[in-house]
Amino acid sequence: MSTYKNFLDKKGESRWQKVWEKTKAFAAADKSAKPKYYCLIEFPYPSGEGLHVGHPRSNTALDILARKRRMEGYNVLYPIGFDAFGLPSENYAIKTGIHPAITTEKNIKTFTTQLKALGFSFDWDRVITTTDPKYYKWTQWIFLKMYEHGLAYKAKIPINWCLSCKIGLANEEVVSGKCERCGGEVEKREKEQWMLKITNYADRLIEDLETVDYLDRIKQQQINWIGRSEGAEIDFVVVTSNKRQVTSLKVFTTRPDTLFGATFMVISPEHELLRNPAFANASAGRQKSEIRNQEEVEDYIRQAKSKSDLERTELNKEKTGVELKGLKAVNPATQKEIPIFVADYVLTSYGTGAIMAVPAHDQRDWDFAQKYGLPVVEVIAGGNIKEKAYEEIAEGKLVNSGQFNDLPVKAAIAEITLWLVKQGLGKKAVNYKLRDWVFSRQRYWGEPIPMVYCENCKKTGAVKDPLTGEASGWVRVPEKNLPVKLPDVKKYEPTDNGESPLSVITDWVNTKCPVCGGSARRETDTMPNWAGSNWYFLRYVDPKNDKALAAEKKLAHFIPVDWYNGGMEHTTLHLLYSRFVYKFLYDIGAVPKSCGSEPYKKRTSHGLILGEGGEKMSKSKGNVVNPDEVVKKFGADTFRVYEMFMGPFDQAIPWDTKGVVGVRRFLDRVYMVVSKIADDLKKSEIGNQRSEKSRLIHRTIKKVSEDIETQNYNTAVSALMIQFNGIDSRPDWRPRLEEMKGEYQVDLAALENFLKLLAPFAPHLVEELWEKLGNKKSIFKAAWPKADENLAKAEEFELIIQINGKFRDKVKVRSDITEQQAEIVARQSEKIKKYLDGQTVKNIVFVPGKLINFVI
RNA sequence: GGGCGAGUGGUGAAAUGGUAUACACGCUGGACUUAAAAUCCAGUGGCUGAAUAAGCCAUGUGGGUUCGAUUCCCUCCUCGCCCACCA
Helix, strand or coil: CCCHHHHHHCCHHHHHHHHHHHCCCCCCCCCCCCCEEEEEECCCCCCCCCCCCHHHHHHHHHHHHHHHHHHCCCEEECCCEECCCCHHHHHHHHHHCCCHHHHHHHHHHHHHHHHHHCCCCCCHHHCEECCCHHHHHHHHHHHHHHHHCCCEEEEEEEEEEECCCCEEECHHHEECCEECCCCCEEEEEEEEEEEECHHHHHHHHHHHHHHCEECHHHHHHHHHHHCCEEEEEEEEEEEECCCCEEEEEEEEECCHHHHHHCCEEEECCCCHHHHCCCCCCCCCCCCCCCCCCHHHHHHHHHHHHHCCHHHHHHCCCCCCCEEEEEEEEECCCCCCEEEEEECCCCCCCCCCCEEEECCCCCHHHHHHHHHHCCCCCCCECCCCCCCCCCCCCCCCEECCCHHHCCCEHHHHHHHHHHHHHHHCCEEEEEECCCCCEECCECCCCCCECCEEECHHHHHHCCCECCCCCCECCEEECCHHHCCCCCCCCCCCCCCCCCCCHHHHCHHHHEEECCCCCCEEEECCCECCCCCHHHCHHHHCCCCCCCCCCCCHHHHHHHCCECEEEEEHHHCCCHHHHHHHHHHHHHHCCCCCHHHCCCCECEEEEECCEECCCCCECCCCCCCCCCHHHHHHHHCHHHHHHHHHHCCCCCCCEECCHHHHHHHHHHHHHHHHHHHHHHHHHHCCCCEEECCCCCCHHHHHHHHHHHHHHCCCHHHHHHHHHHHHHCHHHCCCCCCCHHHHCCCCEEEHHHHHHHHHHHCCCCHHHHHHHHHHCCCCCCHHHCCCCCCCHHHHCCCEEEEEEEECCEEEEEEEEECCCCHHHHHHHHHHCHHHHHHHCCCCCCEEEEECCCEEEEEC
């Protein structure tokens, strides 16, 4: 007899993979009378380590969905590609001198082989790679469009600079404030960088979450990340010691009600006031600064700069700062002069980089005031400000606040804001934690930013910045000249001054200005690795188009994505960025309006697969499970089913090689029993019974169908096991294996339905058995079974009899039993008689189909 | 400090107001075998008990709502993830 092991040994799985590939079994049609369904998983980064066991968890889940949808009659698009720009290939190139394109190509081959060996039903004709110039042509095109619409601009932004490697580091390369490669010190250096104005879309990115079906925690995380808060922007006049007004400071506050309690101000070390040559900066040509302790201040700024992010947060208990002597701010409410400090507990990246400090009602300001002996003025009654700041907002009334005394906090916020607006001292304002997106990298292995700098055009004013309308030297590379291809370089390290390695390729950098024809220089920064993944799901619908990022008709057919599954770690970056970019493309009409303003209808997340000990898998811990070995040892189907069975899909879960065995045993049994039935059918040795007597199968159909939709894959597999093994090892639709020696009967309808339900989980095995049963067409051309609700409901059930809510007995009764009948039946039970003897029944609770409860 | 989530057998876990521990691993015993592996069969939360009699106790802790709570509400404890001097 042929066993499952024989099937695997004879390369049965790869035989089916070849059949699917040859017949293009899973190709999506560009046009179809069928309704479309777009399943999407995050395309992998083709790392040198090969596929991780985490990838198949997401891939299998949506593969199951894709296969089910096809059987339900949808035109399914389930594509795959590679997000191939990235640091590991580049670092490998720095180490070995091997071009990242070569490494990438090799890795993609490995990934492709591995993915195919798992039998995912991807449409392999639509594979895309972000490093392909035909692809990144359109990534560059999107950048040009953003620039054209005033969404891209250059700004001075600090980058992480490793002092010993002399290169700029990506945030992910800075580990606990040190350089990841050499362990050396990292400091901040300012550099001009391309920025994208994602903040323009902040409100829409929050509001439109109401129109999509994302897991709640995903929505919540995005909302928190965007961090919208409402408050007021207030101007504080800054004066010198001889009362001359030199400038003013803008602050953002969510608590304008505490304005009368503002007893000092704090600005961040990066604040522009400190660079203002008009009065603050002694080194910029002026002999005398208005700040009398200029040197002390500059020392402090230098120190703050050299502090790593870690130090800045680690030391957050002890606040430091320096007063700007010679300058004072005027509290617009009290007209009192208050001191100004520079301190690094104020962040330059939030609000205006300056705060009005209200020590009585903000703990951080309170701490600072204690340390520097600053006055603490209570303006909201109810706390004990000698002990700590009183931050409560719900109760408490204003004091020491002039005309606003006795107002409750909430009313005071509105009243004081109104007063500020009337006086011309401030306005209502909204602030976001979300920052504009730094889109430049001084790296080789990324999409070149398609811009050219022309000094001449800036002088003549021939080119204007679309955002500011001012004359600019930045000229867009014309669309017809795209893509701007990455040139070959000899060295892949960033240069000593932090520029990209592209900057030393002079014959590439020096070019002609597309506007005036004069000499100009190319932008040498490249895009971050998010750039290609922003819009890749659009390219899948039309991967070979060279006229547009995708044809309108095809976009209209497939977009939006119906179900997108990916890692929780991408919730705030990739997911938010790609929603932003999609909205932009939608706004400019690159995506038809009929697609809607959100790219993903539904977003779910899978949990991490951990090592056997429950720790994150990593090479250094030596607990990495290699998927190839699992496939080799147990087969792809076992691997797939195990990953679905191991636990709740959205939870992190440790790998357990022992657990794989259980799944393998189950599939072994399925193979053995069904192929025996198939053989005996051919020999006509069994009674073919299509009575559909089995009620269990209808319950299983219902359960498995629902569980796939709700991602309870673990209980779906368990339902399949129960269906096959039967309750008490006596399935009602087939004999046990030892009873199959002679003549026996099988409910073939139940068997076929069982195979259809198992097919998305274990496609190779089921195709084989389906063929053995005499079917000529793939099981994935068959229709997904429907549960008969009446049959799914049992004719009889076990009525639970409770006394005071405690289980005491059960008895088999008809499903349509009434309360009166149930009571009679229950009272006949010997056990129940014992409990009810001599007791008064106060109440009877009857739940149809479930139980009867006597309250005594 | 903020946000989100979790705590159930030896283990992964199931049950979302109604028999707590489905399914699977592991373990124990049995069948088959010269033997082992594999496979098959049976058992398997704890306690009392000879018992497959009967009963009690058990879903992190303490309380509440309910005829009935793993499930809903409150207190506390522990763990995980994300964010974090966000004005």
